[in-house]
Amino acid sequence: MGAIVPELDQRVITGLLATHLPRAKGRQLMLVHGRYAETAAKVFTVPDGEGDRRSVHVAHATSVLGITDAWQEHRAQHGSDLLVVTTDVADERVGVDLLGEMMRSRTITVDEADIVKQLFGAADLDPRMRRDPWLWLPAALIAAEPREGWPQRGTVLTLDAAMRALVGVRLGLEGVFEGGASVDVDALLAWSQQPGGPDRFAVLPEAEQQGIADWLEQRAGEAAPLLLRLAVSGLGPRATALGLLSSVLSESGDPSSADAALALGSLLNGVRFRPSELRAFTSAVEGTLTRWIGEAAGRGTQSEQARHRVLDVVRQADQLAESVHLTGVLADNPFLPSGFQERLRRLAEALSESADAAQAAWEFVREHQLAPSFYPERVELARMAVRLRRWLDQDVPGVSSVGQAVQAHVTNWGWADRALTQLWQGDTVADPVVDEAYGKLHDAARQRRHLLDEAFASCLARWTQDARPNRPGGDLLIENVLNEVARPLADAAHPPLVVVLTGMTGAVAAELGEELTSTGRWIELGEGGLRRAAVALMPSVTAVCRASLLSGRPVLGGPEEEKENFIAFWQEHDHTASLFHKSDIPAEVGHRLRDQLISAIAMDEVVGVVLDTIDESLDHGRQSPGGPWTVDSVTYLPELLNTARAQGRPVVLVSAHGHVQDRDSSSATPALAEDVEAARWRTGPAGDGEVALDGPRVLENGGRITAAWSEDIHYTPGKAGYRGGAALAEMAVPVLVLAPTDEVAPEGWATVPRESVEPSWWERSAEPVSPFVPAVEPKLTKKLARKTGLRPKTVATSDAPVDDETAKAPTAQNPPMEKAPEPEQSLGWRVVSTKIYDHQKAFVRRAPDRKVVAAVVDALDAAGGTLSLAAVVAAVTASGGRAPSRPEGIVTVLTRLLNVEGYDVINLIDTRTRVRLNRDQLIQQFELTQAEGGVA
Template sequence: MSKAVRAVPVSPAMVQQRASDLVGSDARVLLLRAHPEWTAGPVKVGDREVRVVTAVSQLAVLDAYASLGPDDYAVILTDRPSSDLGDAVLARAYKQRVEMPDEWQAVPRLFPGAREVSRELRRLDWAATALLDHRPVGDWPRSPEIAVGAAHAIGALLAHLVGLRVDAELDGAVLLTALGKRDNRSRWAEVDVSLRRHLIAWAGAELGAPAAFALKVAQRQELVMPLAVGLALDVLWPVDGSIPNELQIAARVRAERFVDGKTIPVTEATAVASVARATVQRAAVDDDADIAVALKQAEALLGDLGWAIGAERSSVLRPGYYARERALAVALDSGTGIEDALSAVLEHRDANGVPTMAVRLHRWLAGPEVEPSSLAGDLQRQLNDGAWVDAALGAVCRAATDPVVAETYQRLVTKVRDRRAGRDELAAHRLAQAATFGRQATPGTDAIGVERILGDVVEPLRRGGGALLVVLDGLSGAVAVMLASEIARLGFVEHVPMVSLQRLGAVAILPTLTRRSRTSLFCGAVREGDADQEKKGLRSAFPGSILFHKNDLRAESGAALPTDVASALADEKVPVVGVVVNAIDDAIHKTDVSDTDWKLTDLHPLRALLEAAIASRRTVIVTSDHGHVVERGTETLPAPGTDSRWRPVRNPVRPGEVEVSGPRVVVPDGAAVLLWREDLRYGPRRSGYHGGASLAEVTVPVLVFQPATALADTLAGWVSAPPQVPGWWNDPADGPALAPPVSRSRKKRKPAPAPVADQDALFAVEREATPDPEADLVDALLASSAYADQHRRAGRHALSGDAVAAFLRPILQRGGRAHQDTVAATAGIPAVELGQRFAVVKRLLNVDGYEVLKVDSDGVTYRIDIELLGEQFELGGLK
């Protein structure tokens, strides 16, 4: 005896599907075994209307037949089996039978490309009705398989119910974010309770605990974002596994109200917290208002849970950043734990460059102050070191939000400015002697005057295919060091004099004013003049050359460069194209530049000029006529009728001033008084000044670049530059010493001869010899038999022992970790060759695949496992 089939309610979507089948057939009536209840009215199939009739008996079915017109269609819902209806009824019905309401039969047609339903989807006995009842306009997304799968179908259903596109790829992060929108939470809360329960269970099993958590929170919390609750869990259950205090435990219990009052398992809490944290870290608050609201809500939730201070432990909430920044301030004041405190700050999503700059300044202050013996040394130190200090100082001088941090930064800035003032005073008095300097100078060995840039730099460099000379009026060393890396990223290779491997610096005409220094630069001799004289000067030095000033740089609408400028750069017959960009000098007279991070986009049309130079393969020289100092609380030194930073010699020299005279001092009587202290001025307050004697004003940076596509040997006497960044910029200044020597005999190396300073050459650049220990870990490595075997296997690709030692020492001197720029700068390795050098040394040290040398997880730090190095190369005696 067959089991009776119970009549069940059917969904409108199911009736719609069967009505479509009916209209496409020759029949007019379809009998559907279902609970005889219907209130929705007729359904539409195209332009056809199909009646839906209920019938509880054979007679009721026959009455329905009788009521039909000749063109009418009807779906009859009856709970009677076919045996009760009789042949007369069945004969007129669709397929001459009572159709069973198997909703799974309708599901494949909802998913284009599908012809059946997968077994895993059929196991979800609630899914067919849900897919039919919540069918979106345009159907569900195309199925990638013939049998539509559960992940595809239920994922589309869930996405639709929370307000996303039906083809959205779901995971915990997506749901936490989507349910941050109040409309989506409201939409989800309106879903049938039973269906929500099924979908939450499915999401937990298929998408993970964070997805189910987001759905659970959203179904009851109309105002609270699931992401905000997740961020609160991030500090209630921290990743470090620290032991919670009483307030934290109590807050955990109170948090249960967000998930139906149920206990939150540790594994679920930490999984949700991890996804919530990662979701926020990937987003930009400024671009996503919902993320910003979630962050503020999380802070408020922790307060509501009775543990507001917990927000200070967060790596994403704003109080967490303030707490870490204050901890760094305490470390800076005490001088201990600074690097660890900085690492903690940088782990927070709100971290910016200011704390890093503050620590860099502290490293600089902690390092030794070796005094140069000449003005050339002062200028070179300004480019190598002081310009970087000035760049960091500009960042730290910006006011911190927290008053405790602001006070710490102010104390740090005061110390830095005091040391910088000492350098400026020393150089200023040497400048007074050097004002009479006029002998021939060798770039890279001696300091040169700005009037020598054409003859000593541009002349030899333009022979390789023409040059682009860009004079950024007012360019200081601090701005230059930041622009250099950006220029290199355009496709240039920086070059420096072979004899020094350092950027070249020149000294400005005094006072450091445009009409003196810039005219002297373009005329190749000490002059005072205007733009016309500058153009004549460049043409005289290099016949056929063209100089463009501000008014010449206004391009036609839609063009990056004026036609004349672009044509000159492309014309091989133009030996030197000169361009003056006034953006910096204009800005320091008109706007506040104390916190300006100068970029190529701020110096229009510099980027377009550089790109044109790449196309024409011109060597690029970027320089200035003088530098500038920034307004940071200057005091007025009375001197009526004077300019901002210099005055005539009428009164005795006061503290902070220096008197200069001679042929390079271009004033009516050949003598002037200049301010060397940055915190003084004569004239009205401006955002920046020049004309004085500080190193930031008198040092003229000379940057040389060659397109990466050009031949490297076209710049005679110049070579690809190693990184010019000082060691303290990326690495702690005081790293551990080299490992102690091992007890084995070694051939002693001859110490490098000490430099001999030319006492008569005021501008001679002194060389500091790096001590080479007689016996250390590197010596032991190079002397080992295992290293000899590795070196022999390397064949023609092997490096010399000196090259390997130069690469390894900076890393070992810092305890086995050093930034790649520090290694390259110390070893004199061109930046463009560093990757290849690292690969060669790595092959030498990484015996049998063991990683003695590797790149750290940050991608820029080289790391040596010192213990493994000793084991692999049998270096006994390591401690």
């Protein structure tokens, strides 16, 4: 029967019996050509085809006598059980009597293909499985049959289905490649990271290894065979990390490439590869890591698993690179943690060069693959550093009045404080180069803020002597906030919810305002489209400032006085009101807000709520010191906002006073001073870093105190922060008015454009912006500037502080102005004066006046081509146009007027929240020369 005797096991015997037992005609003996494996079970059961199972005994015999003895012994001991004898004895040597007892009356030769058909329940096999190079496959399928059996495949078992099943079981990827699922390297690389995964492939017979590798190469590309060779060499767990390092060979001509190749070769442990294989493997690894990084950005178990996979790979790659001195060569690798750190070092160097160099370096940091999901705080910190560099590159601002200073603080300098707060904390990974660069930048920015606080204190000292509620000098006073901000809202539509965020600074207001308006759930409203800033009373402590804010007049008091005076103020103005303090807010278990508070917000009355989270953090610290303040981090604020929005109420977010942070560890010991009354104010003569204040706005010590304006001074033991001084961060009181829609806006109020509260240096794309100027009727210029609130690059400077009575500096009511362009010279006017515009206008029903279109074009042009929808609407109304019921509507009309022949001259971007003007396309489509467009 031939020299080769196949080794058989239980799977083969079971398959043969499944084929021949139904036709056995009661015979119990089956002879099979082969040798039964010594380790295989000698007794087991098989289905009998009639719903029952029969016991099977297996023996091996090498002679006719051995076969006969085995049969006789079986009959004597096991009755009706089946006996299978494996043998290499030829049929012609078996006696007739024995042949008569045998199934099929002959020795059965194993046909592996038939067994495979039986195992998969298939009527036939793909014919390729019966010839090279797939002859190894049937035996492999028989050997790999899982305990629960192979899935039934129907009429024909295709080669693809067979290989998918085999690879799934052999590699431990059951179900991954089943059906029509894509066979890709992602799954193979994930498999290589699994404990024991690569070992399963390494122990397979060589023919099976080669066959699986060839099939995977056809399906997944050239990367698969190299990955499997690494697995065979024991490098499977390192395969993905090695794929990252193999990028060192992608730079041809690099003098270090030869050394890098040798270093990489030492890590590959002699595994051979074609250059195309290595390139494919590198590309596959990078693509897979990119996808894993994307998965890690979400939440849940799968994202957490992806995060661990990514970190395991990149950290292992960094360790391998360091072991063969490849870290320097891989400095630009976009996946390695060491590459991210190197990018931060380059940023640190660029910070000392220029703002543009720093911005380019930061963009390189941001482009690192790990940046958004694994190092977001570090990327944001680097961004804050670049922003501070841009701020320091601005002309040195000046302080010309108290009102101008507090307004500038809320819309400019407070944003610098916001960046400073984060930079003070430093990077989470200590690096001497980065730490030194951040430290220098922080100190330079603090020095500028120190000078601004000093100048402000000087102005404040003179202004305080005469400023009164009825003589504010054009400034918004904290005791007038209810009357000038909340009362117009109450008279116009729904009564407001007044939320007092005690301790909120301009920096915190910038964070909260940005978060609340960025989602589209809230818009910010303001008189003339401006965010207001009030001036605190002195000393800037809660008992003085919050009591006066809620009373509508200067007064000292606590919660009881605040509640009584708040209700009385609104009664005087024909509104009922209620005020809730900390103890009045929480509900019983299972609810957040007390029923009385929810009911008050649902009723037609003014509701005030005092939240002390920010102020209390000064005494107790925060869970994440130096991190940004968010809506969720202020206790009860999310619930209050949601409840107010559900009722259509506007919300006034206002501070009682600000605070300064303790940024100097050496200042834990209080400054030595006499007559100390609180952390930041005392009585007695003023010294360095202090200012003497007296007048009607000072409510302690008979109207005369000494307050610290320097952030470094405090008179009481060290805490996270302090209140009561004369620094801008303490005296400037941000006032934010939020509403679900602009329908609740009082007359003369408008949506506050982002451009009017975000300084031009905050984002690189934001060019220095001048006030909008209408293309015709220059007499509207001041009105237009008041509505937009946009300003030149820097605050007007002054050699010396001056009184408000003589100051003509920018304030909320008098924003900084630049010289208006002559109407006939503006780009917008040139456009609307063309015959092409007349032709376009003929096809637009109810087109706005030329002056409105020109004003919008000029506003967009002045802003560098991009404005928020709110700013565009402000330009429309300021030029005499009617405010559209739908802001997008005016842009739709403008597209019909300006998008000649379908070209995108003007369009909505950023999920339809901003408007972009393509200046070059505008000039081309309306056949203007560059000179006519305002370009030399």
